[in-house]
Structures are given as structure tokens and as C-alpha cells.
Amino acid sequence: MVAARGHGRGRQPGGRMTASEVDVVVVGSGPNGLAAAVTLARAGLGVRVLEAQPTAGGGARTVPGLVPGVVHDQCSAVHPMALASPFFRRFDLAARGVELVTPEVSYAQPLPDGRAALALRSLDRTVDELGPDGPAWRALMEPLVEHADAVVGAVLGDHRRLPRDLVTAIRFGLRTLEQGVAPLWGRRFRGEEAPALLTGVASHAITPLPSLPAAGTALLLGTLAHATGWCIPRGGTATITDALVADLRAHGGEVVVDSPVRTRADLPQARAYVFDTTPATVARVLGDRMSPRVRRELLGFRHGNGAAKVDLVLSGPVPWTHPDVGRAGTVHLGGTRAEMVATERAVAAGRHSRHPMVLLSDPSVVDPSRVGPGGVRPLWTYAHVPAGSPRDMTDAVLDELERFAPGVRDLVVAAQCVPASRMEQHNANYVGGDIAAGTITMRRMLVGPRWQLDPYDVGVPGAYLCSAATPPGPGVHGMAGWHVARRVLRDRFGVHHPPDLRPSPARG
Known part of the structure; x- marks a missing residue:
């Protein structure tokens, strides 16, 4: 392990840090904040994480369900990047007891007439399922799947440096351009299934379609669907958070919950501060330590469209019209490409769509532990809505489900909606229901919340921003925290080689 010179050495885990032992304060315990905290603690620093909520995890928490024996993932439930993220590969979740189970079908797109398109783990089988458009799907995806590590490195890496595999990065960029520009994105396909399949995964960006950021999202997640799969943590997303917190504590760090940071007076003295928060929170x-221009830019950071969370408990499996949809861990409910385009444009214009875009996860497809007494099981859904919408979307989500799974209403044991206007109560970063932590634009994905060389710099010496508002953007990958931790080690503590993140005994 590389120890930061003269800081944090010898502190034993288990006790509360004294003021003199706090080298770095991390504000917010989402995956990025915890990734930064783990890295810094393993370098020998005294790290304190301050979390406003009663539990750690940010967008990676699992909470008691609506009925006994069932738990719900409060935000993220499916983790395409958990197996591919360079940070998590170093951290090695499997070696820490986190079991990431991968469904045979990464995601599915049911169509209104009973057909469905499936993105299977196997690219070859996906091509076969797509019929006449199968060869076009292969031509689009195969060069990326064959170099999936390079794709991940280009998208999730430090954008101030050229990617190691420049050819793959250029190939990915050209395909993003093709799928993100209206005159080009339909030229490969002739049927409805393949375009709908690609559009459904692009909708994760919660932005009008087509667009370059949505295309990049679709190609990255689509690549991972065939390369590593869209995994689901057995027992719930909180198992990822628990592994991070356990490692942090084992190396002398601490997480202090119920500790909101509203002003500078809420921060203990430290040599560095890492914010896994909105840019406005940092401002x-x-x-008072920023230039007026920087403060104005951070306060003016644009948040995007909203999502309303609808948790359901069913008495049995979803009765999909197309039975193969029931093999998918993730289902995109939006119909055809044309329907999804109209829906996302309506949301961006501030209108609720008659057929909202619904993202659904059924963890029981691959995780029997999520099935409760008598066969009850959770069904996780988000519906895209205008920013700040107070509307209860339960009936709208069930109506959309009924389009593709008639009779599902009869299986509902319990339901609960968290409208977009209330999402901030569970995670302050989700302003107005913006679970992407900001409008998804190419500028934001590449250079962060303001124009500058270092996207994590907030204009205050020793302070950094590492939330999903910074590159590489939303997702449970920990990469923004990893990038920031290396800057903190180098700039504030003179450590130029980051620590080993593999499981190891706590410091002695």
C-alpha cells in the first residue's frame, strides 16, 4: 500500500476520528463518493464521509419493502457497469462476497402487437432473433463488443488524455454520430424490432431522441449487454454499498450519517474536500471562497427531465404477452421507436405523455432471494416525467404494463410512488426527479458542469466535485470518485501512485 506521507498512519479502525486525524472529508456517500473515500483511506489518509440521509449509498441503496419479506432498490437496481468499471474491477466485488447475477436476456423491448426484441448476452443469438435486421445489428455492435474494454476505457476514462485504443474510440465516436443524428440513425435497419431495441436503451439518458448523448449511452450499454451482461446484485444494490463501506472502515475511514452539509461551518477541518453532490451544493x-464567475456557473448548472419511481409488489411473475420478455432482468416499456421519440419530446416540452417511457427491472428473474413469503416479489419501475412533476404515476405505469402484460393489475399486492417532485427527499442530487444528476449533453459528459480543463475542479484549492454531474456521468461505476481521489493524492499529499484496491487485511 502507498501511504500518504505523514498523514493517517497507524490509526486503527473502529473508533471515531479525532479532528487532527481527518485528512479528507467526503460529502455524500454515493458510489462515487465512496470510491474516492476507499481509495484515499487505502493510501493511509484519515477519511470522513458525511451523509445527509440515515443510511449510506446515495443512488445505491436497498430499503425495506412494502410488504414483509420484500426489499426494494431505492434508485439503481441493474448494473451494466459494475462488471466493466475499471474502479470496480480493481476493487473486485466478487472477492468481497458481492454476487452479481446476470440474466440470459440483458434487456427486452416489447412491442404493442405482441412482438418483442431481445438483447441477449449472446450477440450471435441476438442477431438470430432479430431476423432480417440481425446482420445490421452485428455490423453495428460486433466491433464494439470485441473491444469492450477499450470502449469502456474511452467512455469512463480520464478525458484529458487520449484513449489507449484510439481506433476503437474513433469507431465508437463515429457510431455515436450515426445513431445520434436524425438523418442517419435509421439507415441501418428495415424492421421495427432492432430500432426499438436500440431506442429503448437510449432512453436511459432521459433526453429528446435522437441525440449524441443518448446514442453514446445506447452504444455503451448495448456493448455491455453482449460483453458482460446487465448484472443484478443478489440481495439488492445495497450489497455494493456495504462492500465499499466495509473496506473504508477496515482501513480506518468512517461514514457519519444524518450529517447534512449546508454551509462551510458543517465541514470539519481537513486538507481536502471531495463533494459527491450537485454543483449548486458546492457553490x-x-x-465565499470562489470567484463570482465560478459560483455563478455552478449555481446555474442545468438539471434535466424527471423520473417518478413506482415500486410494486406482485403476487407472481409478470404475465408478459411475449413470454420471452420474462427472461429479461430489464424491460423498456415504450413501444415502437416512433412512440418513444414522441414520448421523450413531450417530457422535454414539459408535458406528460399518454404512454410514458417506463424502465422496469424484475430482480426475481435471476435472484430467487428476492421472492418473499407466498411468492410475492418486487417490481422496480421508473416513469419519465417533466422535471419537478408532482403527479402520482402509479396508474400510468400500470396502464403501460397492461399494454404488454394484460392482467398484471390483478397481481398487484402493494404499490407506492415517489413523484419526481419528491425524489430529492431521498437523494439531494436528484433535483426535480433528475436521476441523471444533470441534463445529458456532450459538454457535460466530456468537460463537466463548466468549461475548464479539469472537470472536477471547483475553483477552490483542495476542493473537488466527483458526482454524476462530472464525467463520465451517471451510473454505478465509481469512476468520477476514482479520478478525483488520484488528483487529491497527487495534488494535496504528494502521492503519485494510487493504492492497490484488491481485498487485503486492514492496516496493522
């Missing part, structure tokens, strides 16, 4: 806390 409010440290604004």
Missing part, C-alpha cells in the same frame, strides 16, 4: 457551501 452554496464554498461560495
Whole structure:
């Protein structure tokens, strides 16, 4: 392990840090904040994480369900990047007891007439299922799947440096351009299934379609669907958070919950501060130390469209019209490409769509532990809505489900909606229901919330932003935290080689 010179050495885990032992304060315990905290603690620093909520995890938490024996993932439930993220590969979740189970079908797109398109783990089988458009799907995806590590490195890496595999990065960029520009994105396909399949995964960006950021999202997630699969943590997403917190504590760090940071007075003295928060939060806390221009830019950071969370408990499996949809861990409910385009444009214009875009996860497809007494099981859904919408979307989600799974209403044991306007109560980063932590634009994905060389710099010496508002953007990958931790080690503590993240005994 590389130890930061003269800081944090010898502190034993288990006790509360004294003021003199706190080298770095991390505000927010989402995956990025915890990734930064783990890295810094393993380098020998005293790290304190401050979390406003009663539990750690940010967008990676699992909470008691609506009925006994059932738990719900509060935000993220499916993790395409958990197996591919360079941070998590170093951290090695499997070696820490986190079991990531992968469904045979990564995601499915049911169509209104009873047909369905499936993205299977196997690219060859996906091509066969797509019929006449199968060869076009192969031509689009195969060069990326064959170099999936390079794709991940280009998208999730430090954008201030050229990717190691420049050829793959250029190939990915050209395909993003093709799928993100209206005159080009339909030229490969002739049928409805393949375009709908690609559009459904693009909708994760919650932005009008087509667009370059949505295309990049679709190609990255589509690549991972065939390369590593869209995995689901057995027992719930909180198992990832628990592994991070356990490692942090084992190396002398601590997480303090119920500790909101509203002003600079809420921060203990430290040599560095890492914010896994909105840009506006940093501006409010440290604004008196910023230039007026930087503070104005951070306060003016644009948030995107909203999502309303609808948790359901069913008495049995979803009765999909197309039975193969029931093999997928993730289902995109939006119909045809044309329907999804109309829906996302309506949301961006501030209107609720008659057929909202619904993202659905059924963890019981691959995780029997999620099935409760008598066969009850959770069904996780998000519906895309205008930013700040107060509307209860339960009936709208069930109506959309009924389009593709008639009779599902009869299986509902319990239901609960968290409208977009209330999403901030569970995670302050989700302003107005913006679970992507900001409008998805190419600028934001590449250079962060303001124009500058270092996207994590907030204009205050020793302070950094590592949330999903910074590159590489939303997702449970920990990469923004990893990138920031290396900057902190180098710039504040003179450590130029990051620590080994593999499981190891705690410091002695």
C-alpha cells in the first residue's frame, strides 16, 4: 500500500476520528463518493464521509419493502457497469462476497402487437432473433463488443488524455454520430424490432431522441449487454454499498450519517474536500471562497427531465404477452421507436405523455432471494416525467404494463410512488426527479458542469466535485470518485501512485 506521507498512519479502525486525524472529508456517500473515500483511506489518509440521509449509498441503496419479506432498490437496481468499471474491477466485488447475477436476456423491448426484441448476452443469438435486421445489428455492435474494454476505457476514462485504443474510440465516436443524428440513425435497419431495441436503451439518458448523448449511452450499454451482461446484485444494490463501506472502515475511514452539509461551518477541518453532490451544493457551501464567475456557473448548472419511481409488489411473475420478455432482468416499456421519440419530446416540452417511457427491472428473474413469503416479489419501475412533476404515476405505469402484460393489475399486492417532485427527499442530487444528476449533453459528459480543463475542479484549492454531474456521468461505476481521489493524492499529499484496491487485511 502507498501511504500518504505523514498523514493517517497507524490509526486503527473502529473508533471515531479525532479532528487532527481527518485528512479528507467526503460529502455524500454515493458510489462515487465512496470510491474516492476507499481509495484515499487505502493510501493511509484519515477519511470522513458525511451523509445527509440515515443510511449510506446515495443512488445505491436497498430499503425495506412494502410488504414483509420484500426489499426494494431505492434508485439503481441493474448494473451494466459494475462488471466493466475499471474502479470496480480493481476493487473486485466478487472477492468481497458481492454476487452479481446476470440474466440470459440483458434487456427486452416489447412491442404493442405482441412482438418483442431481445438483447441477449449472446450477440450471435441476438442477431438470430432479430431476423432480417440481425446482420445490421452485428455490423453495428460486433466491433464494439470485441473491444469492450477499450470502449469502456474511452467512455469512463480520464478525458484529458487520449484513449489507449484510439481506433476503437474513433469507431465508437463515429457510431455515436450515426445513431445520434436524425438523418442517419435509421439507415441501418428495415424492421421495427432492432430500432426499438436500440431506442429503448437510449432512453436511459432521459433526453429528446435522437441525440449524441443518448446514442453514446445506447452504444455503451448495448456493448455491455453482449460483453458482460446487465448484472443484478443478489440481495439488492445495497450489497455494493456495504462492500465499499466495509473496506473504508477496515482501513480506518468512517461514514457519519444524518450529517447534512449546508454551509462551510458543517465541514470539519481537513486538507481536502471531495463533494459527491450537485454543483449548486458546492457553490452554496464554498461560495465565499470562489470567484463570482465560478459560483455563478455552478449555481446555474442545468438539471434535466424527471423520473417518478413506482415500486410494486406482485403476487407472481409478470404475465408478459411475449413470454420471452420474462427472461429479461430489464424491460423498456415504450413501444415502437416512433412512440418513444414522441414520448421523450413531450417530457422535454414539459408535458406528460399518454404512454410514458417506463424502465422496469424484475430482480426475481435471476435472484430467487428476492421472492418473499407466498411468492410475492418486487417490481422496480421508473416513469419519465417533466422535471419537478408532482403527479402520482402509479396508474400510468400500470396502464403501460397492461399494454404488454394484460392482467398484471390483478397481481398487484402493494404499490407506492415517489413523484419526481419528491425524489430529492431521498437523494439531494436528484433535483426535480433528475436521476441523471444533470441534463445529458456532450459538454457535460466530456468537460463537466463548466468549461475548464479539469472537470472536477471547483475553483477552490483542495476542493473537488466527483458526482454524476462530472464525467463520465451517471451510473454505478465509481469512476468520477476514482479520478478525483488520484488528483487529491497527487495534488494535496504528494502521492503519485494510487493504492492497490484488491481485498487485503486492514492496516496493522
